[in-house]
Amino acid sequence: MACSSCGVIVAVLLVVAIVYEVDGRFSNEGCDLFEGSWVYDNVSYPLYDPKGCPFIEKEFDCQHNGRPDSSYLHFRWQPSACNLPRLEGKRFLERLSGKRIMFVGDSLSLNQWQSLTCMLHRSVPDENYTSTRTGGLSTFTFRSFNVKVMFSRNAFLVDIVSTPEGRVLELDSIESGKTWKDIDVLIFNSWHWWLHIGRKQPWDLIRDENAIFEDMDRLVAYGKALETWANWVDSNVHPAKTTVFFQGISPDHMNGSNWGDPNAENCEGQTRPLQGTTYPGGRHPAELVLEKVIGTMKKPVYLLNITTLSQLRKDGHPSLYGFGGLRAMDCSHWCLAGVPDTWNQLLYTALVQM
Numbered sequence: 001m002a003c004s005s006c007g008v009i010v011a012v013l014l015v016v017a018i019v020y021e022v023d024g025r026f027s028n029e030g031c032d033l034f035e036g037s038w039v040y041d042n043v044s045y046p047l048y049d050p051k052g053c054p055f056i057e058k059e060f061d062c063q064h065n066g067r068p069d070s071s072y073l074h075f076r077w078q079p080s081a082c083n084l085p086r087l088e089g090k091r092f093l094e095r096l097s098g099k100r101i102m103f104v105g106d107s108l109s110l111n112q113w114q115s116l117t118c119m120l121h122r123s124v125p126d127e128n129y130t131s132t133r134t135g136g137l138s139t140f141t142f143r144s145f146n147v148k149v150m151f152s153r154n155a156f157l158v159d160i161v162s163t164p165e166g167r168v169l170e171l172d173s174i175e176s177g178k179t180w181k182d183i184d185v186l187i188f189n190s191w192h193w194w195l196h197i198g199r200k201q202p203w204d205l206i207r208d209e210n211a212i213f214e215d216m217d218r219l220v221a222y223g224k225a226l227e228t229w230a231n232w233v234d235s236n237v238h239p240a241k242t243t244v245f246f247q248g249i250s251p252d253h254m255n256g257s258n259w260g261d262p263n264a265e266n267c268e269g270q271t272r273p274l275q276g277t278t279y280p281g282g283r284h285p286a287e288l289v290l291e292k293v294i295g296t297m298k299k300p301v302y303l304l305n306i307t308t309l310s311q312l313r314k315d316g317h318p319s320l321y322g323f324g325g326l327r328a329m330d331c332s333h334w335c336l337a338g339v340p341d342t343w344n345q346l347l348y349t350a351l352v353q354m
Contacts, residue, residue, distance in 0.1 A: 114340075127144060
């Protein structure tokens with residue numbers, strides 16, 4: 001049944017009517033899994049030892065890179081009104097046997113993809129797997145389950161085209177969507193690269209329909225690109241075949257004033273999450289843009305609303321213990337094990353109820 005507000009209905013479904021576990025059983029009681037706080041749990045967390053994940057990317061392996069503290073590994077997300085189910089890797093693989101899961105986005109999608117492969121490998125350590133990379137597509141295959149967990153690097157979702165005038169960010173073109181067709185589960189993400197300037201900016205011009213700009217308000221450009229993505233989903237996705245998620249906005253922690261500590265220049269030296277259920281700096285502006293676009297969609301899209309719970313984790317970033325070491329402060333990506341494991345528990349909870 002078509003309806004103009006289906007995007008809103010399904011996004012809200014995940015918050016209001018999601019299943020959760022009570023004494024080992026699943027229940028359909030109403031619960032907002034995204035509203036809660038972080039509690040210290042050194043018994044059941046971390047969910048895996050990074051040393052037991054032989055394919056983990058160096059940039060996320062903070063302990064191996066010399067991070068001196070370890071308390072960040074032991075925090076568990078606790079929803080206010082229920083418990084978040086633990087990801088059961090074997091059940092996940094059995095449920096998705098013969099299917100393909102694809103994360104599409106930037107290095108935050110890589111962060112989540114890497115987390116999920118580590119969690120699944122921990123659950124079935126003797127399972128034969130293959131890991132391949134062709135261009136921007138990485139594929140991790142659990143062979144006996146015939147499950148492919150894929151990552152397609154695509155920071156903007158829309159296209160960047162080389163022209164005689166330079167590299168053009170095409171806000172209304174999405175040719176890369178050909179790669180996404182007929183995938184069983186799609187998890188999209190985009191935001192991190194929209195604010196890059198200077199040498200880190202991978203485009204020279206922006207095209208919006210027939211107009212060319214040297215630049216524009218990045219939130220406006222982001223919204224236009226999301227509208228193009230939303231039109232692609234509405235025109236190409238068949239809900240009986242493909243389930244679509246959007247990861248939500250992963251925040252950075254580059255300014256301590258945003259969390260009430262003006263003496264903190266960035267995330268360096270942060271060892272504990274913020275207490276409570278709300279972030280002092282308020283909602284992320286890109287989060288509002290994303291929710292507005294999803295609310296207009298005709299096809300169902302599940303929003304993994306990970307922004308607030310991630311905003312509370314100022315301690316979860318590599319800081320000086322990522323890819324760049326002492327030469328580069330990383331307050332955008334996340335250490336593994338860590339926060340993206342919770343994103344994947346939320347993904348798992350949504351998938352097992354379907």
